């Protein structure tokens with residue numbers, strides 16, 4: 001058996017007809033950038049998430065950069081975030097000339113620990129970027145009340161959590177502004193790079209709409225602010241429009257796979273993700289933590305099972321951030337997670353026999 005980390009070919013089969021039809025239309029119309037499909041995608045996702053503003057852009061990293069630009073983050077500012085996430089969450093802060101101020105994560109959720117945020121706040125704190133890591137919602141009630149208490153805006157990095165929700169709303173609707181990625185391996189993955197900024201605040205939405213086109217407003221070649229070029233191609237938008245109606249079903253299948261693993265691995269000496277039978281976790285990744293991680297990864301590789309390590313080095317220890325003065329031991333929970341985390345394939349197209357093989361192989365490792 002050969003089980004990849006994600007099976008994009010299987011997913012493409014399901015949506016191929018619709019994508020190709022849309023692409024043919026885009027090519028025959030020759031409206032190639034920021035056209036009707038970008039607008040359709042923006043409208044559909046704004047309605048789904050429940051916010052008034054959705055603005056497509058070139059990728060998720062740009063979505064974070066545009067969000068921070070809209071909030072006027074600049075040199076000398078501090079932005080609080082988690083050290084246990086993909087690089088772009090913190091590099092976007094550094095690119096603004098600001099300092100990423102890391103706060104350790106919770107043991108269970110692997111998300112930023114709300115109990116540690118307040119002591120990291122200083123007069124220089126200008127934003128908090130939270131990440132719903134692996135598709136699991138952060139404790140938004142506590143985070144929002146901290147933001148409110150100190151008057152600090154909340155940025156949601158929803159690159160991994162489109163569709164995750166609780167009784168109060170969808171990921172992307174809680175904070176002031178949110179950054180989404182359509183990187184092909186995401187739960188709503190495109191046919192290339194792509195991203196989107198979402199906001200419930202009209203002022204921020206309007207600003208981002210200008211910032212993504214060099215700061216131009218409605219009058220061409222008059223620049224109200226210095227922006228960037230971060231537009232989305234119609235070919236990519238039309239593929240996402242074709243895939244979007246499947247997102248809910250894909251997310252539910254991912255959660256069902258994750259619950260099945262939890263049920264069948266629960267007696268083993270591994271830390272399993274905490275999963276409720278709802279969509280507060282949409283299983284972007286199914287990450288277990290195990291002391292003998294590297295040996296288990298090699299064992300599964302021999303069994304034809306691809307696994308992933310998200311993330312092998314927490315961000316406070318990245319060489320490029322050494323000037324910020326962090327050191328080993330500063331964020332012990334994140335450091336421990338980096339040494340023990342292992343993502344098993346959880347994509348919606350997994351067949352029963354493949355899931356059985358994954359479970360049986362993990363069990364066999366511990367039997368041995």
Ligand SMILES: Cc1ncc(COP(=O)(O)O)c(C=O)c1O
Pocket residue numbers: 059060061062085086088089131157159160181182183193194195
């Ligand atoms: C948590 C997180 N933030 C930001 C990004 C950046 O998105 P992109 O790769 O589209 O630039 C990603 C995805 O790679 C991510 O997982």
